[in-house]
Amino acid sequence: MPTATTPSPVTEPDPSALVCPGEHVGPCATCQRKTHKYGRGGLPLCGWCFGRARERWGTGVRFAGTRD
Ligand SMILES: [Zn+2]
Structure with missing residues (x-):
């Protein structure tokens, strides 16, 4: 398994922000x-924070605002 990469400084946008509409x-x-x-009204997490949250809470964690 690859280990977690070192997060870039928070002044750097998440890579996902660079490839999605403004x-x-x-x-x-x-x-x-x-x-x-x-989605609207959700609490976004960048890739780094999402990775940490998933480590803490397990694979069941989802982006806020996701509904089935
Ligand atoms: Zn973050």
Whole structure:
């Protein structure tokens, strides 16, 4: 298994923010770095914070705002 990569500084936008439409870019709920928002009203997490959350809470964690 690959180990976690070192997060880039929070002043650097998440890679996902660079490839999505501008209106889908918003601050990460945790570190405020620019990242890709998922849906309206959700709390976006950048890739780094999402990875940490998944480590802490297990694979059941999802992006906020996701509904089945
Ligand atoms: Zn973050």
